[in-house]
Amino acid sequence: MSAPDAARTLRLLHLEDSPPDHALAMAHLRRAGHHLDALRVDTEVDFRRALVERDWDVVLSDFNLPGFDGLSAQRILQDSGRDIPFILVSGAIGEDTAVAAMRHGASDYLLKNNLTRLAPAVEHAVAAGRERRARLRADRELAASRQRLSELAQHLQTSIEMERAAIAREIHDDVGGSLTALRFDLAWIGRHAPSPEVQQRVANALETVTHAIESSQRIMHNLRPAILDQGLVPALQWMAGRFEKRNGTPCLFRTSHEAMQLPVGVPLVAYRFAQEALTNVSKHAGATRVGIDLSLTRGVLSLEVSDNGRGLSENDLTKTRSFGLRGLHERADTVGGWVDVSSGADGTVLMLSVPVAAARNADGAPSYDDDEDHDPSSWGAP
Known part of the structure; x- marks a missing residue:
């Protein structure tokens, strides 16, 4: 430990039925410069109560105790959910028992007839415990930050x-x-x-x-695809036909269902996914053939856009300003989906997968989402 750590009061819970052995262990720690806030308990009931009532830096435990043993105490500590270093200090502990204790999470084990290693073992265990808890806190904070970022991205998309x-x-x-x-x-x-x-x-x-x-x-x-009012399948059919007419590149649309009832938000995400994928194809792929495949199997909606163009290089997939692909991932995440990218010399495949719950009309047939928005295609109609 550093000097400040050594000067810090060490909160120590000692599971020991021998007062002299407890006093000897504490003497070794004080001689090493530790200020102690120590409590000795010798029963399972007192041990459980002490774990609940106080915060501890380390637990020292004898192996042979009245009514239970050190391995049982270790399991009690683990079951409590408290992340506290646990060190076995015993007068008679076999190698197999010591190995079993270490395998189950004990920080160290020592023999009572050789306590010269007690202070370094405690210092190492406490420092490792603090680092572990700090790492866990950092991981939780990072996960929370990623969650907030994901929620922000979803909010922005919405x-x-x-x-x-x-x-x-x-x-x-x-x-x-x-x-x-x-x-x-x-x-x-x-x-x-x-x-x-x-x-x-x-x-x-x-x-x-x-x-x-x-x-x-x-x-x-482009702003709001009114064609989605008729359902995802007709919308993708229309998109494929429009892409083929505008670019002169054959675009084949295939589907496993002629009608799909999907959760709110999923049709728009799928439509925007296909729209962005086809935009990338027209700008960068140099393809002579494009396919759009839509399927609903075992509760998972899959939308695949494939082409036989030049493919994506590793740099294309990892470059820092690859906002198109990154946007696809973020948009898929808003509905609990994910995007897979596969690219090679024979072309590129972008696949959107979204878990969906099957929904049907009262007669058992699939139905479309209803939307009361105006249809701009009615402008100027005779």
């Missing part, structure tokens, strides 16, 4: 989706409604304007407004 939904509704109600009304007015003007020049101007304006409506719809779908 807040982002809520804000996206709010913006999408505003675009739908204000911008979309105004653009649709403007298109009807321009169409009326075009029908009633006698001048060909005015009609041409109206036609040009109608084309601009139609483009603005289409752009608003695209923004709406």
Whole structure:
């Protein structure tokens, strides 16, 4: 121990039925410079009571005690849940017994006829115990910090989706409604304007407004995918078709179920996962074939996005600014899921797995989540 540790009062519980042996052990410790707050007990009842009533730095225990032995005392200490170093000090202890005690967590063992090692053994056990408890506290604090960080990430994801939904509704109600009304007015003007020049101007304006409506719809779908109102399967089918049309890359969608009833939040997480995965494919993979596979087996939803592109290198997976993959992991964690990444020369596979509870309608058939939000695809519909 360091000098401050040596000067610190040592709280010691001594399980010993011989007062002279107790006095001798305490004398050795005082001679080594320890200030002691020691209590001697010699029965199981008193030992249990002392463990409950006080905090101790170390427990010294004789092996042969009235009614029980040192190994029993060690088990009592372990069962109490107290992390206190335990040292056996006995006049007669066999090697097998000593090994058994060490195997079950004893810090050390000594013979009463050779107590020269008592003070170093106590100092080492107490220091090791403090380090162990400090490490456990640090581990708990780290786990708590990670939990808070995960909760913050979940809160941010939820807040982002809520804000996206709010913006999408505003675009739908204000911008979309105004653009649709403007298109009807321009169409009326075009029908009633006698001048060909005015009609041409109206036609040009109608084309601009139609483009603005289409752009608003695209923004709406990116902000809040209204297609999810119809279910995850139709939404992924639509996404695969849209990806293939936009990129000219074949994108095959397969599913084990035509309809799935999923917990709240899971469809959106799965949709965003596929959206981010396809974005990465279009930007970086250089693939000529893409697959999306959705399955629900034994209570686990699996969504796999695969491509035959260039694959991801080790640097791609570990680089500090790999926020795309990190975002996938964080988003999956919000619904208790996880993401697996497999990549090689033959392409990349991203898989989302989410444990879900089976849910069905009253008639036993799978059903979709209901959502009362507006569908922006209705803008400008005839």
